[in-house]
Amino acid sequence: MRIGFYTSTFNDRPFEEVVDFAASAGFDAIEIDVGGHIKTPDQVEAAVALARSRNLFVSSITYFGNQLDADRAKREALRGKTAEFAGAIGEAGVPIFVIFPGRDDTASDEANYDDFADFANGLIAQTQSYGVTFAIENWPGPRDNFIGTTPRGWRELFQRIRDTRFGLEFDPSHLIRIGVDPYQAMEAVKDRISILHAKDTAIDPESLQAVGYHSKGWWQYKLPGLGLIDWPRFLRQARGAGFDGTLSIEHEDAAYGWPGKDLAARKQGERLGLDYLRNVLSGL
Template sequence: EWPGGKNLATTPAIWKKMFEIIPSDAFGLNYDPSHLVWMQMDEVKPIYDFKDKLFHVHAKDVKVYPEKLNEVGIMAYPLDYHSPKIPGLGDVNWRGFFSALTSVKYRGPVCIEVEDKAYEGSQKDVEAAILTSRNYLKQFLA
């Protein structure tokens, strides 16, 4: 669930509090860097801060449109100033992202999440999105 929906776990400050309240090794994050980017936050630093709580990672990008953000402000409905994209077509720092995952020795799943409207028209479009994303992300994988 996206920040602002039914998801309470939206920011590093909230994550820290959650893990203090529920100190379980079985409780962790489904980390989506695009959520932090559209909230105007650093998407790489939390990887280091929560390295032991990364259970699952999404590979989804987002394009923030500054001209729209300047018009509607950060408190607007998020889709009023950004668009979900496949990796490589948005503002996520993928080199820094995968460098951080490598540095913290993350070995869990990284799942390509297709929410890019340009690739949602058909099954073939979704398959093309997955292949295009994989081909782009390969440059960052060892």
Template structure:
């Protein structure tokens, strides 16, 4: 197991700059963001331009990362694979297939994505559509030696009323999506506000053998504010989809998750993937320097729990 970071929050830096910085901060692996070039959201970086990605591009990336003692834990593009607009859904699927092709050229085992949801339809209709459309994507990946993983982020910001819009948010859905060929990219920060015990859920997923990758993000909950707003968050006074009013994401070490128990559960189960810090902390964000400091705080928290590993000749 290696400690890594998801590059998405570092869109102001190039992959070359991240590769030079990460080992100095205590990281050994990168979960590389691969949104389409030109994505404008702060957490949708394009550190791999997968459109037209070639064997020569893969060789260049491997040489860069090898030179800094880094590996790639996953290629990540979290689009809405069940989008209600057929043209947009097709665009998402085409880009996801390009991410799979790039991962195959790099020798990377995993591509992380979302299941998504057509928010104009009931969940039951979405489940049926997923069962019809998504096995083609997981099969495309499997044919190239890659496993598609769905992250358990609810993506409530995609829904007009703040309800879950990524059908991978609960252990029940993890079992369902495994039947479609997906593994799980487990992020414990999304579970407490849904009333799900993150450790119990993790142990269930580990027993099921579906965990391929782990993201490390923490959460801070204000229980008194939850009493005011309810589990779905602010209604009349919400300023943005993420302005829920009673919880917020934090870097590991600044929230309330028990990382000692989470990491121990991974080791106890023989998990052989990586743990990548995902930075969405509003306190340690806003500027590049504060974001990097948040990454340092996360490494300081997790590094004692995940010893440095040395793999001679390791590449991406």
């Protein structure tokens, strides 16, 4: 497995500085955030070339946005730009394009799944010559209601999107905080995992007891190895299922400068995550 990181942690820094850090720190790969480091589709080629010039594998490019926005104009604008990025990413030879399904609160669950599946199947057909894989991250969204972010949601999507060029950016940290067993969840979708996000979650039982699930402050995202996930078990399971792709560290640990605070602390966090994961992999 390659180990990389998601560049969103350094969205306040020039992309050249980010790739220089990744290379000097010993990372194998990088996952590029559109919002921070590739503003338009015509910038994809240059960004990918810059990363490759530092001997970094570009594992994926990630584009935030609600593909089911209830505002039809916003939805169509986002989908149009998504299709443009998909073509540029395919031309650049990047293997994975990560997007987010979102949700339309004015429509039923079934309508949401049908609509997103139609869009995803269209993207797959339009990029057949490139072979790019589309993946969704199981982030539940700002209101914890995005579709396709739980085992039941994945079943709904995969029933509608049969092509294996549609898969998951599987992030166990989100599952921990919503009460889903990540090991059991991964087993059920092991053949549709395209990339793994390496991020952990810590839970404070006293805070949870005081405020309950629907409040805040009882859980925190952490660097891998600093939360509740058993990474040797998790990565052994992934390897046993045939996964040999990229582990992309998504650093959102407030103890190490996130979000957008002390730069040295953020870099230290990335290095700690890299060292930890390398040690885990060496022992499998």
